[in-house]
Amino acid sequence: MVLLSFINPLSQEGQEIVKEKGDLNNVFTSNEDLINIVTYDKRQNISDDSLIPLSYGDLSIKRIQWYIERKNNKDFNNDDFSYLFNEDITEADAISFHLISQSLATNFNLNSREVKLFIESQGKLVEERLLRLMVHERKEIVNKILSQLIVQDNINWTYLKELVATKKISLTSLVLDNGNIILNKDDFINRFGDKFKDRAPDRMYDIIIGDNIKELILTKMIMQNTENYLERIKEMSSTIEVHPAIAELGEMIATMISELSTKYSSFYGTGGPGGDMEIGKLIKKAFPPCITNTVDGVSSGGRNDAIVLLLTSFVSYARLYPGIFRNEGVDVKVSDIDSNLNVTLNEILPLIYEAADNCSPPLFDDQPQEKINITSKLGFGMHNTPELEHEGETTWYTPMSCEKIKMHLPQLCKPDKLCEKIGNPLSYYSIVKWQMKKDGEGESEEENKEENAQSEE
Ligand code: SF4
Numbered sequence: 001m002v003l004l005s006f007i008n009p010l011s012q013e014g015q016e017i018v019k020e021k022g023d024l025n026n027v028f029t030s031n032e033d034l035i036n037i038v039t040y041d042k043r044q045n046i047s048d049d050s051l052i053p054l055s056y057g058d059l060s061i062k063r064i065q066w067y068i069e070r071k072n073n074k075d076f077n078n079d080d081f082s083y084l085f086n087e088d089i090t091e092a093d094a095i096s097f098h099l100i101s102q103s104l105a106t107n108f109n110l111n112s113r114e115v116k117l118f119i120e121s122q123g124k125l126v127e128e129r130l131l132r133l134m135v136h137e138r139k140e141i142v143n144k145i146l147s148q149l150i151v152q153d154n155i156n157w158t159y160l161k162e163l164v165a166t167k168k169i170s171l172t173s174l175v176l177d178n179g180n181i182i183l184n185k186d187d188f189i190n191r192f193g194d195k196f197k198d199r200a201p202d203r204m205y206d207i208i209i210g211d212n213i214k215e216l217i218l219t220k221m222i223m224q225n226t227e228n229y230l231e232r233i234k235e236m237s238s239t240i241e242v243h244p245a246i247a248e249l250g251e252m253i254a255t256m257i258s259e260l261s262t263k264y265s266s267f268y269g270t271g272g273p274g275g276d277m278e279i280g281k282l283i284k285k286a287f288p289p290c291i292t293n294t295v296d297g298v299s300s301g302g303r304n305d306a307i308v309l310l311l312t313s314f315v316s317y318a319r320l321y322p323g324i325f326r327n328e329g330v331d332v333k334v335s336d337i338d339s340n341l342n343v344t345l346n347e348i349l350p351l352i353y354e355a356a357d358n359c360s361p362p363l364f365d366d367q368p369q370e371k372i373n374i375t376s377k378l379g380f381g382m383h384n385t386p387e388l389e390h391e392g393e394t395t396w397y398t399p400m401s402c403e404k405i406k407m408h409l410p411q412l413c414k415p416d417k418l419c420e421k422i423g424n425p426l427s428y429y430s431i432v433k434w435q436m437k438k439d440g441e442g443e444s445e446e447e448n449k450e451e452n453a454q455s456e457e
Pocket residue numbers: 288289290291401402405406412413414415416419420423424425428
């Protein structure tokens with residue numbers, strides 16, 4: 001049977017491997033055993049040397065790279081990473097898992113893109129490794145790991161409350177009886193057997209629970225435990241000195257993620273007569289009349305909605321993701337583009353707050369709570385200012401259409417000629433920006449690239 005740590009590197013066995021063989025002085029030392037396992041893997045593509053991990057550090061980077069490539073690369077070739085599914089790699093894999101955990105927990109915020117990608121990649125690796133096992137072996141290892149993760153027989157759903165709270169698992173995907181999660185076949189038949197008149201209860205067990213629920217719980221528990229493990233390392237890291245190899249590995253992982261994000265990101269759109277979708281500094285000259293009127297200050301009715309709903313969504317998308325309507329259906333958060341919130345805090349919010357101040361009466365003078373609503377519309381929950389740890393508590397509100405503006409804030413819509421051709425202020429902005437660039441006005445491409453690089457840092 002495969003080693004438990006091939007699926008769960010946090011198992012006792014995985015920790016013992018790390019204790020015995022995980023020497024931090026050898027993180028980047030060429031590792032012959034690892035190279036041999038990879039190059040002798042029957043399916044592994046060895047036509048390109050860069051595909052072969054040469055050290056534990058290299059394997060750590062490739063482990064996350066696999067996930068990003070698999071998710072984004074249309075020409076992804078499984079055989080480029082075949083070794084990740086070879087059981088012989090278990091020891092090296094467990095060591096690399098712990099190296100990544102240390103380097104990310106000590107170098108990054110726990111809500112950072114880097115940490116999130118690692119957790120997701122771990123979940124996907126578990127899923128795909130299980131899928132490649134023989135059925136009997138898969139059942140056996142799932143039961144064994146679950147019996148280690150869930151010690152008691154009758155588990156109440158509250159045992160998984162962390163998974164439910166973090167939305168890793170939904171209660172509707174579980175079978176519950178009096179609050180207890182039913183996983184075992186005999187237990188299922190004892191409790192529900194007499195409820196099925198026309199079908200065999202054991203067949204119903206296979207359909208409703210089967211191995212799927214067990215594997216789902218196992219995968220999500222490993223992801224949650226990885227998250228908790230990183231949290232513990234972070235707490236401890238304030239009292240111990242971080243090994244230079246760990247710091248270096250963290251930087252290398254961040255560089256790889258940044259490069260691949262830029263390569264595959266749909267946020268970095270291109271220009272054309274339909275509008276300039278490139279991310280770049282805000283150009284006030286390209287704002288449509290309704291937005292210029294809002295920035296100048298709103299004195300009549302609709303002041304709050306103009307700042308909180310219209311301006312907040314317009315400015316944030318115009319600055320960070322002008323191509324939103326070209327890539328509809330893509331789930332995007334502010335930090336996917338502005339990873340440390342530098343642009344949000346230093347460019348977007350100041351412009352919104354300035355416009356709020358220009359209102360008469362100034363918006364926050366009589367309604368300071370509207371700052372919370374602005375934060376909420378950016379996707380950072382009901383808090384005074386955006387913070388990464390609250391991202392996702394609310395949704396990043398998309399820009400209002402002209403139709404809605406005309407209906408709810410008619411006093412701000414003073415259409416000009418271009419307005420006849422568009423349906424959303426963001427399209428107006430993109431078209432003018434494109435025209436300005438064509439005419440040699442506005443920011444240069446170099447400035448744009450510099451800006452984007454800064455928001456990545
Ligand atoms: S038509 Fe649209 S873009 Fe133009 S001013 Fe009115 S709301 Fe703004």
